[in-house]
Amino acid sequence: xxxxxxxxxxxxxxxxxxxxxxxxxxxxxxxxxxxxxxxxxxxxxxxxxxxxxxxxxxxxxxxxxxxxxxxxxxxxxxxxxxxxxxxxxxxxxxxxxxxxxxxxxxxxxxxxxxxxxxxxxxxxxxxxxxxxxxxxxxxxxxxxxxxxxxxxxx
Amino acid sequence: xxxxxxxxxxxxxxxxxxxxxxxxxxxxxxxxxxxxxxxxxxxxxxxxxxxxxxxxxxxxxxxxxxxxxxxxxxxxxxxxxxxxxxxxxxxxxxxxxxxxxxxxxxxxxxxxxxxxxxxxxxxxxxxxxxxxxxxxxxxxxxxxxxxxxxxxxx
Amino acid sequence: xxxxxxxxxxxxxxxxxxxxxxxxxxxxxxxxxxxxxxxxxxxxxxxxxxxxxxxxxxxxxxxxxxxxxxxxxxxxxxxxxxx
Amino acid sequence: xxxxxxxxxxxxxxxxxxxxxxxxxxxxxxxxxxxxxxxxxxxxxxxxxxxxxxxxxxxxxxxxxxxxxxxxxxxxxxxxxxx
Numbered sequence: 291x292x293x294x295x296x297x298x299x300x301x302x303x304x305x306x307x308x309x310x311x312x313x314x315x316x317x318x319x320x321x322x323x324x325x326x327x328x329x330x331x332x333x334x335x336x337x338x339x340x341x342x343x344x345x346x347x348x349x350x351x352x353x354x355x356x357x358x359x360x361x362x363x364x365x366x367x368x369x370x371x372x373x374x375x376x377x378x379x380x381x382x383x384x385x386x387x388x389x390x391x392x393x394x395x396x397x398x399x400x401x402x403x404x405x406x407x408x409x410x411x412x413x414x415x416x417x418x419x420x421x422x423x424x425x426x427x428x429x430x431x432x433x434x435x436x437x438x439x440x441x442x443x444x
Numbered sequence: 445x446x447x448x449x450x451x452x453x454x455x456x457x458x459x460x461x462x463x464x465x466x467x468x469x470x471x472x473x474x475x476x477x478x479x480x481x482x483x484x485x486x487x488x489x490x491x492x493x494x495x496x497x498x499x500x501x502x503x504x505x506x507x508x509x510x511x512x513x514x515x516x517x518x519x520x521x522x523x524x525x526x527x528x529x530x531x532x533x534x535x536x537x538x539x540x541x542x543x544x545x546x547x548x549x550x551x552x553x554x555x556x557x558x559x560x561x562x563x564x565x566x567x568x569x570x571x572x573x574x575x576x577x578x579x580x581x582x583x584x585x586x587x588x589x590x591x592x593x594x595x596x597x598x
Numbered sequence: 599x600x601x602x603x604x605x606x607x608x609x610x611x612x613x614x615x616x617x618x619x620x621x622x623x624x625x626x627x628x629x630x631x632x633x634x635x636x637x638x639x640x641x642x643x644x645x646x647x648x649x650x651x652x653x654x655x656x657x658x659x660x661x662x663x664x665x666x667x668x669x670x671x672x673x674x675x676x677x678x679x680x681x
Numbered sequence: 682x683x684x685x686x687x688x689x690x691x692x693x694x695x696x697x698x699x700x701x702x703x704x705x706x707x708x709x710x711x712x713x714x715x716x717x718x719x720x721x722x723x724x725x726x727x728x729x730x731x732x733x734x735x736x737x738x739x740x741x742x743x744x745x746x747x748x749x750x751x752x753x754x755x756x757x758x759x760x761x762x763x764x
Contacts, residue, residue, distance in 0.1 A: 309463035316485060316537065323487045326557075328550065329479040330764055331470055344763065345688055347756060350740035375763060383470065387764055396482065396681075397594065400558045403480075407550055407764055413742065415756075416763025417688035430689050433760030440551065484681055498680065499605055501673060504657035529680060541681055561681055567659065569673075570680025571605035584606050587677030 294319065295363035296370040301351045303378040306388055311372050315392040319369030324396040326403040328389040334382035340423040342431075344386065346377040347415035358409040362391075365405070366398040373406060375416060405444050412441040448473065449517035450524040455505045457532040460542055465526050469546040473523030478550040480557040482543040488536035494577040496585075498540065500531040501569035512563040516545075519559070520552040527560060529570060559598050565591040601634075603644075604675035607651065610644035620666075627653040628662035630672065650676060684717075686727075687758035690734065693727035703749075710736040711745035713755065733759060 296318045300306070308329060316322050332342050359371045372390040380386060387410065391403040412433075420428035450472045454460070462483060470476050486496050513525045526544040534540060541564065545557040566587075574582035602615045624633050631648045634641045645651055653660055654673040666672060685698040707716045714731045717724045728734055736743055737756040749755060 307463075308466060309461075312462060312481075312483065316483075321487055321490070323485055325481075325483040325485060327466075327479075327481040327483075328554070329466065329470075329481075330550070331477055331479060333475055333477045333548070336475070346763070347685070347687055347737070347740070347758070350737055350756065353740050354742075394487070396484070396561055397558075400482070400554065400561075404551075404554045407554075411764035412761065414763045415687065415737070415758065415761055417759065418762045419688070430759065431762045433762050500680070501602070501604055501654070501657070501675070504654055504673065507657050508659075565681035566678065568680045569604065569654070569675065569678055571676065572679045573605070584676065585679045587679050 295368050297356065297359045297363060298370070298372040298374075299352055299355045299359060300374045301346060301348070301355070302374065302376060305376070305385065306374045308385070308388055311374070311388060311390050315370045315372060315390045318392060319394075321394045322369055322392045323394050324399040325390065325392045326396075326399040327391075328387075328403050328407050329385050330387040330407075332380045332382050332384045332386055334423070335420075338423060339382060339420055341379050341381050341421040342386070343379045343419045343421060343428075344377045345417045345419065346375070350415050351375065351377075354414050355410065358406060358413060361409075362402045362405050366391075366393065366402040367395065368393045368398055368402045371402060371406065373410070375410070375414065377416065379421070408437070408440040408444065411437040449522050451510065451513045451517060452524070452526040452528075453506055453509045453513060454528045455500060455502070455509070456528065456530060459530070459539065460528045462539070462542055465528070465542060465544050469524045469526060469544045472546060473548075475548045476523055476546045477548045478553040479544065479546045480550075480553040481545075482541075482557050482561050483539050484541040484561075486534045486536050486538045486540055488577075489574075492577060493536060493574055495533050495535050495575040496540070497533045497573045497575060497582075498531045499571045499573065500529075504569050505529065505531075508568050509564065512560060512567060515563075516556045516559050520545075520547065520556045521549065522547045522552055522556045525556060525560065527564070529564070529568065531570065533575070562591070562594040562598065566595040599669060600671040602671060602673040604673065606676055607644050607674050611640050625665055625667070626663055627655070627660055627666055627672075630666060631662070631674075634674075645674070652677060682752060683754040685754060685756040687756065689759055690727050690757050694723050708750070709746055709748055710738070710743055710755075713749060714745070714757075717757075728757070735760060 418431040547553040572585040
């Protein structure tokens, strides 16, 4: 099922253009009938945060995301999978991550995108540190047991 | 759970701007952490089709989509739900439908978007007629039992 | 009472909508389908397999067993294929 | 052997990476954690709860029981919080 799947992985500090990525996904296969996107957005946690800082493991971040996407492409009949994950300091409202899954079938696109997000959360080497709005020194975000549960259902 | 959810429903012949709709969804709540979009795209069925023509029931189309979205807003903690469904003659590659679900939580956004698509397929009063590339007179697309199954799982 | 038809139901009946006076014994959506089938070949062809015909009263889906009393408009159409 | 640290593991140990010579008896990722904990208070503080420390060898996740033979770089870090 993965032979025709185009996989794009980018790890970058810069913002990305979601609309342009959707167009790339639509162009990747002539039989694309469904495109699902997931955008993860930096929240201000009810005004508590000025920013989030994302540390990552260069090299492994790209490799691990590529492994997760390859696994997804083997499980579902998707024509393209795109993952863009940002690092560095991000303000509330900014995009952190984008996943785009394109397929002939809507359920495959939904499942592949949801699978990618669950495994990005638990397996991609990124760590978030909070920068509080009150100027105090921030804490590292703790991993959630929920996220492990979400990944284990696949 | 639905009290803070903003619902937008549009039924139109014109193309829509997916990126602009994502921005509206992000702006609809201060605690948006996840935005899921679904784009349904007109396929050419391996070159067989020149176009799809979508007939709809004006008035009921908007009302029924609104009912489905209200149901979704009651089931998941979403901050906004947007559904845009086009009608008229659409060429391969053109968008037919867009669903945008925004939430603090990624699973709620995925589930609400997937639920909306399943019920749009089975309950929204739209009908697709094929316009074959060879100029012959086209047939109405038949409803799929798969789609009823997908809706019945919720 | 306004009747509206869509997709191949509209094509087979040959009109998009019409006004009709329903007799008192037509109480449910199923009764309406039977009454229409007796109106002529075009109706019979359009509605030959009642179980694939969907009915909406005042723009809401109803089951064939439900009453149509109070309807301002009733729409008949095939299973939907949008999305 | 290059060791790399991330997030609060890096902050607590106080360096982002270092080169070490591992003794022959350090065979698994778990052995490495124990050996590092004996190197001083900063290591002990960073690695005090080994079960929350993730280990990657040559940029792939491994379990603490797995061997580290052949590693060019080994990374230690807390559970990930990306996405």
